[in-house]
Amino acid sequence: MVNLKLILRALGFLLLVEGLAMLAAMVVAIIYKGSDIHAFVISSLICISLGLLLIVLTRKASTNIGKREGFTIVTLVWVVFSFFGSIPYILSGSIPNFTNAFFETISGFTTTGSSILDNIEALPKGILFWRSTTQWLGGMGIIVLSLAILPIFGIGGMQLYTAEVPGPVPDKISPKIQQTAKTLWGIYLLFTLTESLLLWIGGMSFFDAICHSFTTMATGGFSTKQASIAFWDSPFIHYVIIVFMVLAGTNFSLSYCALTGKLDRVLKDEEFRYYLLFILIFVILIFTGLLITENMGTEKAFRDSLFQVVSIITTTGYVTADYLLWYPCLTILIFALFFFGGSAGSTGGGIKIMRIVVLLKNSYYELKRMVHPNAVIPVRFNKHTVDTKIVTNVLAFFIIYFMIFILSTVLFSIIEPDLQSSMGAVATCLGNIGPGLGNVGPTETFMHIHPVGKWFLSFLMLLGRLELFTVLVLFSRSFWKG
């Protein structure tokens, strides 16, 4: 039997959190005397009262949490949050249409950053703050999910990180997870505040600085400006954001190590080293390409390539240059980056560096295995032998990811009959990035997509954010049986 009461209780607590976050947005709306105050009053009332009601009704729920409850809660949270989170958009009249409001909200909570808005500056400040907050909350959620919950359930090779959270599936959420979560959120908060301060010093308004720190640390990419970061023609602001995007795409456990003085552990971490290596390779290629093909200064070419590479690999999705206008080969390089993603245990989405490294190593070793068929050549990661089961799991993840990408592109092209736009929209939503290719490129929006397409892309965002398996398992019969 599924512990339905516990699921509802968890949702109740989380709705309460969402309601409180809406209260914060209400305060912002009040400060700026916006037209959106009533929207937040009503929506926070709905969330808080419903949350309290659920908590009270389920106070006798047993605290036994198994796989079924875990997977269900994790998936439901994102859906329920997006459903209630879209209420302020609708009530304030900022996004009157429910499909559009839901798309914008789930794009927020999944830290994707794809937007249907085509006149962002016209929105009231409370709404802009709420929009950034959805991403910030989503980023918080994903840290706990990827560092504390997924490894326990053994999702997609995330067991490689069980060192932090050892032991078998626990019967209840252990105090250890709570402690880990608190520590990591502390770091998340610290980075957010530091970035806000730096951006403010760099010339952003205090409001914009906070909003952009929220969406940087979540690798979300929502901006308060239609032109995204390109709005600010300030190298300082660009470099600050680059640094914090890199941090947001790094495993938060590593940041913890660095902050507590264990810098050697950070520098020895294989995923971190490959992460920097991939950034370096792509920056060199694109920087060189820009110098050859575009008539621009060296620093600008370097900054543009670095910003776009970091923004895409970390799945943030901010832009300071329209990569669709680059020489096509460079655009295709950027598109290849759509299939990398941040580090495991970061707020970044996508396939993730750790998996890419395991894939690359296994492919290389497979050639060796062909030459020496009797030798046992295991994949090693961070000096440990990776269990064959985990390798198979990582390989399966990659293949399912690609199958979903191809199948979705075919399906999406029914309503969006352009291969490039279709591939771009699917890849960017599945990878939780933000901008795509063709008519959903960096200077375009998702407004013109058919409603059915918006729901489809919303589902892809969820699928990508929850590492595929979490969602897919819910559709499998054997999960619910016995």
Next chain:
Amino acid sequence: MVNLKLILRALGFLLLVEGLAMLAAMVVAIIYKGSDIHAFVISSLICISLGLLLIVLTRKASTNIGKREGFTIVTLVWVVFSFFGSIPYILSGSIPNFTNAFFETISGFTTTGSSILDNIEALPKGILFWRSTTQWLGGMGIIVLSLAILPIFGIGGMQLYTAEVPGPVPDKISPKIQQTAKTLWGIYLLFTLTESLLLWIGGMSFFDAICHSFTTMATGGFSTKQASIAFWDSPFIHYVIIVFMVLAGTNFSLSYCALTGKLDRVLKDEEFRYYLLFILIFVILIFTGLLITENMGTEKAFRDSLFQVVSIITTTGYVTADYLLWYPCLTILIFALFFFGGSAGSTGGGIKIMRIVVLLKNSYYELKRMVHPNAVIPVRFNKHTVDTKIVTNVLAFFIIYFMIFILSTVLFSIIEPDLQSSMGAVATCLGNIGPGLGNVGPTETFMHIHPVGKWFLSFLMLLGRLELFTVLVLFSRSFWKG
């Protein structure tokens, strides 16, 4: 030490075969009193004399054949054949440029079918015959390679077929392989003759019937007409070619079973069943799509979808309709088929049905494994448990295939700055199909591609044809060491 003498001796024998094949083309040239007689006289003389010379010089070579010799010979044969095979094109003036002639020849021997010719009907008959012969020989070569040689060396999961050729790596080419090869070539010849007869009855000239049978059975796709099979507006001819493309894409061991009365083994074969299933699914989708979006008769829509699906999945590459003019979603479906390929042990290229099935099964089981982490859930194929090593190998093959595809698309887009054309050209050459997308679509040629691009695509054809690993291993240091 590598047995260099043996390698040269093997090449000598194979050059002799190529020279004799050129003599056959010379006979055709003489019959049609073409301007190309001298080209075949000279080129066959070169091949035969060089072949004999090599054989005589290496008559004392030891017959010890190991992995190194095997991989080297297999890779070299295709390169050497293409080099000498391009001589008739050059000498006859049909393709005066060496790069173009080499591209056309390797496209022939690898049974790809991509062409640089834009006025095929103007060529002398001897050259047209030679062009078809390169594919027919390539098809013959690939049957031995995939059924007799690759399983021994354990390439890309081909061990699944070692049932036919049991035992460890033999010291010399065993009489058993020779026997198997003879039997399979017998079937190949039988099918070729039967198809020729049927096409002749269907209204093709005797010459066209032979040439098209050659290129159908090789899943090559070279035609004697610029418009490919669309030249003949005859349902009978289309259906005959469909049937023989399906046969050419089927494991030749299975055809042997069918011909010797063991029809039940054929019907129980999992790869064969999935092969037909994939064809069925894609035909239903595209047929329905054509009925909805195009104004054409039911039979024509059915035939067009069936022909194109079978032509692409078997990697033949004939066309009776320009799929680029279809509703984009249908074109994308066809492009998805670029990543399937024929059965193992057929003349078809690409990823191969067997691998796709193992991938799909493993992905599905991985979900089950997530739910029951302690259960051992192996992949089963044809009622046998597939060794984890083989599963990992198949997964690695797929991933390397995709990495090569993505990397090559990026590289190729430097000289072909259009994403769609670039993806199409790379996918079609790597999969040994023929036509691509964009400016290398079914009604276009590869003539306009930059020479560097033509050499690059030639390399991809070879890589795809030899199941990646055969070629890649040659670049690995540990292969040549110790």
